[in-house]
Amino acid sequence: VGGVALNTFEKVAHTVPMLSLQDVFSIDELFDFDRRVRETVGDCVYSVEPKIDGLSVSLEYENGVFTRGSTRGDGQSGEDITANLYAIRSVPKKLENAPSRLEVRAEAYMPHKSFERLFNEQLENGGKLPKNPRNAAAGSLRQKNPKIASERGLDVFVFNVQLVTDKSFESHIETLDWLKSQGFNVLPFYKKSNTIDEAVEEVNRIGTLRGSLEFDIDGAVIKVDSLSKREIMGSTEKCPKWAVAFKYPPEEKETKLLDIEVSVGRTGVLTPTAVFEPVTLAGTSVSRAVLHNEDNINRLKIGIGDIAVIRKAGEIIPEVVKVAKHNSETFKMPDKCPSCGADVVREADEAAIRCVNPECPAQLIRNLTHFASRDAMDIEGLGEAVVEKLVQSGSLRKIEDIYLLTRDDLLSLDKFGDKSADNLMNAIEKSKSNELYRLIFGFGIRLIGVKAAKLLEKNYQNLDEISSKSVEEICQIDGIGEVMAQSLCNYLKMPQTVEMITALKQSGDNMQSTSTASSNIFDGKTFVLTGTLPTMTRKEAGDLIEQNGGKLSSSVSKKTDYVVAGESAGSKLTKAQSLGIAILTESELIEMLK
Ligand code: IVH
Numbered sequence: 001v002g003g004v005a006l007n008t009f010e011k012v013a014h015t016v017p018m019l020s021l022q023d024v025f026s027i028d029e030l031f032d033f034d035r036r037v038r039e040t041v042g043d044c045v046y047s048v049e050p051k052i053d054g055l056s057v058s059l060e061y062e063n064g065v066f067t068r069g070s071t072r073g074d075g076q077s078g079e080d081i082t083a084n085l086y087a088i089r090s091v092p093k094k095l096e097n098a099p100s101r102l103e104v105r106a107e108a109y110m111p112h113k114s115f116e117r118l119f120n121e122q123l124e125n126g127g128k129l130p131k132n133p134r135n136a137a138a139g140s141l142r143q144k145n146p147k148i149a150s151e152r153g154l155d156v157f158v159f160n161v162q163l164v165t166d167k168s169f170e171s172h173i174e175t176l177d178w179l180k181s182q183g184f185n186v187l188p189f190y191k192k193s194n195t196i197d198e199a200v201e202e203v204n205r206i207g208t209l210r211g212s213l214e215f216d217i218d219g220a221v222i223k224v225d226s227l228s229k230r231e232i233m234g235s236t237e238k239c240p241k242w243a244v245a246f247k248y249p250p251e252e253k254e255t256k257l258l259d260i261e262v263s264v265g266r267t268g269v270l271t272p273t274a275v276f277e278p279v280t281l282a283g284t285s286v287s288r289a290v291l292h293n294e295d296n297i298n299r300l301k302i303g304i305g306d307i308a309v310i311r312k313a314g315e316i317i318p319e320v321v322k323v324a325k326h327n328s329e330t331f332k333m334p335d336k337c338p339s340c341g342a343d344v345v346r347e348a349d350e351a352a353i354r355c356v357n358p359e360c361p362a363q364l365i366r367n368l369t370h371f372a373s374r375d376a377m378d379i380e381g382l383g384e385a386v387v388e389k390l391v392q393s394g395s396l397r398k399i400e401d402i403y404l405l406t407r408d409d410l411l412s413l414d415k416f417g418d419k420s421a422d423n424l425m426n427a428i429e430k431s432k433s434n435e436l437y438r439l440i441f442g443f444g445i446r447l448i449g450v451k452a453a454k455l456l457e458k459n460y461q462n463l464d465e466i467s468s469k470s471v472e473e474i475c476q477i478d479g480i481g482e483v484m485a486q487s488l489c490n491y492l493k494m495p496q497t498v499e500m501i502t503a504l505k506q507s508g509d510n511m512q513s514t515s516t517a518s519s520n521i522f523d524g525k526t527f528v529l530t531g532t533l534p535t536m537t538r539k540e541a542g543d544l545i546e547q548n549g550g551k552l553s554s555s556v557s558k559k560t561d562y563v564v565a566g567e568s569a570g571s572k573l574t575k576a577q578s579l580g581i582a583i584l585t586e587s588e589l590i591e592m593l594k
């Protein structure tokens with residue numbers, strides 16, 4: 001999911017095979033398992049645990065130091081993903097009073113919160129949507145950049161000691177308690193059950209918890225607790241005979257498809273959404289599910305009026321699993337843009353259908369709203385409703401028009417008074433001195449989110465320098481992959497983009513990086529900063545002055561050349577005024593640097 005997957009991980013032979021589990025699907029099969037166990041080792045205690053739906057990994061420690069992490073692979077050998085597992089915060093890097101060798105088994109997973117964040121980020125940036133937390137975790141662990149694993153909020157639950165020296169345990173639960181004391185993130189709960197009836201009760205309880213957990217589980221695991229009894233029971237080539245996995249049926253509901261809505265996103269992609277009669281899943285009522293693209297519609301052979309089976313991926317995002325009863329023809333994606341009526345295109349190697357009309361109002365409204373949004377240019381008062389009115393009135397046709405808006409343009413809008421017009425004009429003016437990353441993110445370039453925009457600002461002096469770089473140069477930046485760099489370069493080279501950047505420069509928008517800009521323009525000049533500046537902290541403004549050769553002073557005197565004053569500036573400002581020293585606002589300071 002996003003970024004470049006690495007296919008070149010080193011092979012790791014597992015010292016202790018990483019066995020799988022035999023699945024059972026009914027309570028009767030649990031009683032059969034109990035019978036087999038008692039026939040071999042007599043009455044026994046079970047440990048009942050959630051079966052985490054993630055990826056099985058092994059973590060190895062030598063003298064308490066985390067030395068290697070690997071995937072399960074085929075159980076005999078897997079792949080070395082040490083760097084990615086190292087990047088997961090809850091994986092202990094050093095253990096206190098540790099045995100000389102320890103190998104534990106864990107499930108790497110993506111918590112629901114992280115999955116939701118990744119899904120929304122990808123939706124926002126036009127990236128590939130992750131199918132479920134398990135796939136997202138797998139994709140993240142296969143990245144060459146370990147930062148991705150940590151930024152995507154992956155986590156692990158440890159559930160087994162594979163190998164330990166200098167220590168002996170009698171039961172599995174004892175090992176889990178010890179692992180906890182060593183700082184491992186052990187399974188969130190595990191219950192000792194004295195009989196199979198108690199174990200079944202716990203399996204049912206875990207089943208009812210499913211919808212309210214913060215991570216996906218796909219079953220419960222019932223294990224013989226005594227380690228010596230486990231040894232007697234042994235294993236088959238693939239699975240231990242002392243444990244079984246009870247698989248819960250996925251919570252799915254049938255419902256009637258009322259409509260398929262097709263919306264046009266910021267990048268022109270047409271996204272179909274199924275609208276159905278509301279059903280309750282994982283505790284909430286759902287009535288819509290993204291159908292992703294034309295290929296998915298054809299795979300499902302879904303049409304309006306069909307009875308569809310719905311479930312929640314990661315217990316959060318509703319998805320259509322299949323059609324239970326076909327009542328109509330498979331839905332056909334429109335060949336005209338539902339917003340502007342222009343022809344749509346599907347590129348040979350893409351699943352998406354796009355409206356490529358640069359003047360499509362749906363795209364324009366989304367683009368402009370995105371540009372003004374909080375994480376981008378943060379223009380308060382320029383939300384979707386106002387943007388829509390300004391597009392309809394003809395005052396906004398492109399991003400750069402925002403800076404040409406007049407007070408009268410705003411006052412001509414329905415329900416727009418003097419105060420709102422002044423506030424919006426001020427917010428637009430203020431946005432001109434924003435950090436460069438906000439502008440870059442605001443452009444809404446496919447795959448370039450806030451993080452990538454910040455990296456670009458950090459690595460280059462200004463927007464012109466970024467525009468002059470090649471894909472190869474840009475993907476040297478740690479955290480920016482080739483596909484992202486290609487998307488950025490394509491965007492910056494488009495004639496409309498060049499035109500827009502020229503117009504934004506003329507309007508006085510900041511194109512300069514605040515983190516790396518440097519010159520000797522302020523050589524020999526002394527500055528004093530006072531008050532609260534609109535977008536920068538005083539420290540950031542001070543760094544900017546110093547990077548450009550200026551000196552900072554904490555008090556105003558005849559030797560002071562400039563005082564940069566923000567809101568609530570006090571005695572320093574009064575003194576500067578009385579000494580006739582030049583007083584600058586934050587945007588005037590940035591203007592001087594340009
Ligand atoms: S015990 C020898 N316990 O399920 C140990 N596995 O379908 C055998 N899993 O590959 C596994 N939660 O990655 C065990 N509490 C749990 C588990 C668990 C998730 C995974 C594990 C295994 C897969 C088998």
